[in-house]
Amino acid sequence: MESRASHREVSVAVFFVHGGGDLLLYDVVIIGAGVVGCGAAYALSRYNLKVALVEEGAEVALGASGANSGIVHAGYDPLPGTLAAELNVRGNSLYPQLCRELDVPFCPTGSLVVAGEGEESALDILLARGRANGVADLALLGRDELLNREPNLSPDAAAALYAPSAAIVSPWELVLALAETAAVNGTDFYFNAEVTGIRVGEETLRGVDTSRGPLLAPIVLNAGGIKADLLAALAGAERYDILPRKGEYLLLDKDISGFVRQVVFPLPNPVSKGILVLPTVEGNVLVGPTAQPVWDREDRSTTGEGLAEIQRGARKLFPDLPLRRVIASFAGLRAVCDSGDFVLRSSARVKGWIDAGGIQSPGLSAAPAIWERLVQLVGGLRELEPRERIKRPPLLRLRDLPLAEREERIRENPLYGRIICRCEGVSEGEIVDALHRPLPAVTLDGLKRRTRVGGGRCQGGFCLPRLLAIMSRELGISPLAVTKSGPGSEVLAGLLAKGEER
Amino acid sequence: MKAELVVIGGGPAGMGAALEAKRLGLEDVLIIEREQFPGGILQQCIHSGFGLHLFGEELTGVEYAQRFIDQLGPAGVRLLTDTMVMEVAPGLVRALSPAGLIEIQAGAIILAMGCRERTRGALNIPGTRPAGIYTAGTAQRLINVEGYLPGRRAVILGSGDIGLIMARRLTLEGADVLAVAELMPWSGGLARNIAQCLEDFAIPLYLSHTLVEIHGKKRLRGVTLAQVDEEFQPRPGSQRYFPCDTLLLSVGLVPENELSRQLGIELDPVSGGPRVDQTLSTSVPGVFACGNVVHVHDLADNVTLESRRAAAGAVAWLARPVRGRELAVGPGENVSYVVPQRLSLPVSGTVSFLFRVRKPRQEAVIEVVSGGRVIWRKRRRGALPAEMVEIKVPTADIPAADSLTIHCRGEK
Numbered sequence: 058m059e060s061r062a063s064h065r066e067v068s069v070a071v072f073f074v075h076g077g078g079d080l081l082l083y084d085v086v087i088i089g090a091g092v093v094g095c096g097a098a099y100a101l102s103r104y105n106l107k108v109a110l111v112e113e114g115a116e117v118a119l120g121a122s123g124a125n126s127g128i129v130h131a132g133y134d135p136l137p138g139t140l141a142a143e144l145n146v147r148g149n150s151l152y153p154q155l156c157r158e159l160d161v162p163f164c165p166t167g168s169l170v171v172a173g174e175g176e177e178s179a180l181d182i183l184l185a186r187g188r189a190n191g192v193a194d195l196a197l198l199g200r201d202e203l204l205n206r207e208p209n210l211s212p213d214a215a216a217a218l219y220a221p222s223a224a225i226v227s228p229w230e231l232v233l234a235l236a237e238t239a240a241v242n243g244t245d246f247y248f249n250a251e252v253t254g255i256r257v258g259e260e261t262l263r264g265v266d267t268s269r270g271p272l273l274a275p276i277v278l279n280a281g282g283i284k285a286d287l288l289a290a291l292a293g294a295e296r297y298d299i300l301p302r303k304g305e306y307l308l309l310d311k312d313i314s315g316f317v318r319q320v321v322f323p324l325p326n327p328v329s330k331g332i333l334v335l336p337t338v339e340g341n342v343l344v345g346p347t348a349q350p351v352w353d354r355e356d357r358s359t360t361g362e363g364l365a366e367i368q369r370g371a372r373k374l375f376p377d378l379p380l381r382r383v384i385a386s387f388a389g390l391r392a393v394c395d396s397g398d399f400v401l402r403s404s405a406r407v408k409g410w411i412d413a414g415g416i417q418s419p420g421l422s423a424a425p426a427i428w429e430r431l432v433q434l435v436g437g438l439r440e441l442e443p444r445e446r447i448k449r450p451p452l453l454r455l456r457d458l459p460l461a462e463r464e465e466r467i468r469e470n471p472l473y474g475r476i477i478c479r480c481e482g483v484s485e486g487e488i489v490d491a492l493h494r495p496l497p498a499v500t501l502d503g504l505k506r507r508t509r510v511g512g513g514r515c516q517g518g519f520c521l522p523r524l525l526a527i528m529s530r531e532l533g534i535s536p537l538a539v540t541k542s543g544p545g546s547e548v549l550a551g552l553l554a555k556g557e558e559r
Numbered sequence: 560m561k562a563e564l565v566v567i568g569g570g571p572a573g574m575g576a577a578l579e580a581k582r583l584g585l586e587d588v589l590i591i592e593r594e595q596f597p598g599g600i601l602q603q604c605i606h607s608g609f610g611l612h613l614f615g616e617e618l619t620g621v622e623y624a625q626r627f628i629d630q631l632g633p634a635g636v637r638l639l640t641d642t643m644v645m646e647v648a649p650g651l652v653r654a655l656s657p658a659g660l661i662e663i664q665a666g667a668i669i670l671a672m673g674c675r676e677r678t679r680g681a682l683n684i685p686g687t688r689p690a691g692i693y694t695a696g697t698a699q700r701l702i703n704v705e706g707y708l709p710g711r712r713a714v715i716l717g718s719g720d721i722g723l724i725m726a727r728r729l730t731l732e733g734a735d736v737l738a739v740a741e742l743m744p745w746s747g748g749l750a751r752n753i754a755q756c757l758e759d760f761a762i763p764l765y766l767s768h769t770l771v772e773i774h775g776k777k778r779l780r781g782v783t784l785a786q787v788d789e790e791f792q793p794r795p796g797s798q799r800y801f802p803c804d805t806l807l808l809s810v811g812l813v814p815e816n817e818l819s820r821q822l823g824i825e826l827d828p829v830s831g832g833p834r835v836d837q838t839l840s841t842s843v844p845g846v847f848a849c850g851n852v853v854h855v856h857d858l859a860d861n862v863t864l865e866s867r868r869a870a871a872g873a874v875a876w877l878a879r880p881v882r883g884r885e886l887a888v889g890p891g892e893n894v895s896y897v898v899p900q901r902l903s904l905p906v907s908g909t910v911s912f913l914f915r916v917r918k919p920r921q922e923a924v925i926e927v928v929s930g931g932r933v934i935w936r937k938r939r940r941g942a943l944p945a946e947m948v949e950i951k952v953p954t955a956d957i958p959a960a961d962s963l964t965i966h967c968r969g970e971k
Contacts (some may be wrong), residue, residue: 514678
């Protein structure tokens, strides 16, 4: 990816050579590198378009896409007739093929909504809603069948709604796969680029100004997540309001893998689906989320009350869940729209502005159907000429290989035999690879999410010093410049008084 | 590849065990170490206080380790570095290194993988997730081995020994250490470290305090500490904000038993390590364990002594692979765990029992009880949770009929 480094030169060149005129650098600019933005870039990469994606953070999936439950919902939850309902069910049906194509893990675990004694009628409502939404194969299970499926479930569980089409994915791996595929097909990614203005002339889009310079395009696709409403207002498009709602999670150690086998929900409450317990594709157990309205759109802090609420909720479903095995807690913000539904539309006021706002749960599930819609909306503004899409370079997942096969890889590259992360078994070779992919890791968090290095039970305690050395060597930067999550999050404060940089 | 004895881990425990096994006459002893050099965590311990018991002189951790490293070659111990054991079964060890896959047929195995530090996640501390939060040991390595200063204004959570040592180390490197906060009403570190690392540098130690929130989006901006009540809940109104760019966690060590689990070894939920007998034999025949993988020691010297017992156990087992009847040993009043957790009969001479008390006692009476009868008793001046207690019980006093329970009675 040359583009990030060369962007300033490009934009300067535009102004010097063309005097800032209406040269269309891009056909489409996408704002936001979450599952919607990267998915749109992926979907648009099947057409002959020059696409740019701007992201204010240093990485993909830093917002809700990187901090959610990782569930592909079946689609019985959204109210019939909403976009959320329609696109959830459609998105769910697209997932298996999509994940195969992108080579990302997809586990069709199914889901259960568990009701206690006397609460069974609530399941009938969900069942009816699911059928109205077109969800296939929903079934009501009695206690025996339920305990058979989830032996650790509370003895208070009396019945459940079983949805076989529910599944789990790694949202981060999915977004990265989408972004990398878009990148190898020509999408330019601009990270650390905050949108500072939208250029509109004669009610027509001209482009966006970013903290890294202007990008000119006749079509801007707003996938700005928690800030989408602010961007729409900046463009002068139709107004909507995002009301951030925080969801906190606890991640438990892999050594209790198997404690829960599918996605297990309590009965939903009016605000959310409640505190659920589920496996992750990596083999951890995830518990959460809370649902707390917040004002600060950057407030991704966990709270004492939130973490306590998660523990209470988890114990209600699984009284023996070993909550002492927590290895991390985190929070994400749902971009809840005041309309209560997704906002997917071309602006009537600003020609060329497309909104994809209010994409909260079931946004991940609906995402593949959302991209389809977005392609249609782009197609309504200009002609789309199909082209071949190439695949990203294959990922090497050494830990999934038997040791004998790993040995073959080590013969090709000895660094595959040097284990840096002892908890997750990640080799130096995999780390070096991640630093040189189509969208390379540029931060420690990015490296962790790509390779799982430092994501295990020691949470990077042992490998951090070695990672600093490897990143410094491979990226050609000082260890002092290595960040956790982008500029301002440098890991080291400096050299020792009489130290020398190595 | 074949080896009579494979030692997993080249820290003080692994080196001590390998050298002792050679001294006892084993031909073929192999250490497998995942780092590039042997020595383990001692390589980053540039402070002194090592070797007083074993060598009668005060060494740094690095010097202490070097004494053993220097002996490996002359003693004929084989050493594989940069090699990580991935799979282990009784008699078979499979490891990866840049040279490829290495399979070793092992007569006996000694586990010496050491321990790791508890992290923020394990504590469930709410707040943001900025840069600037390290375990004390990670900060120690960054400073002492890599030559970098992790931060300039630090708060340390937990008064474990590494945290105390890092409070001094950061101060010596020009950083400000604002506070050391300890949840318990007593310190988790050795008394000598409280004196030499905190008091000598006027660093405040806040007992019965905890961290209630972490602030800062990108880099740490500050932490909120609060006093706790008897139930360890924050006292309302006692919150105090400390602006800082660094938080060090020194909140406990956890034996690293991933491989022990693979082997199906029985673990002690309190010590976190394998349940062993007096020869450091685990529940799996032919597999022994020593050092911090069994239970977290305060002193490297004690690790070395334990590693020698494990080597003797492995050598004896290789000569005669049988195991006798077992006698359970368990913790009683004010004792959190006891190592060994069982005795394999017959026993002779004296047996060492190592244990930790739950609460401090100024005047303690230690009792070993068997079948409802006190078979051994000793008065002791002071017993602290931070300091491991060792008792040596003549085996002639131990009846073979009943399990043993160890109590630490006495006034607060």
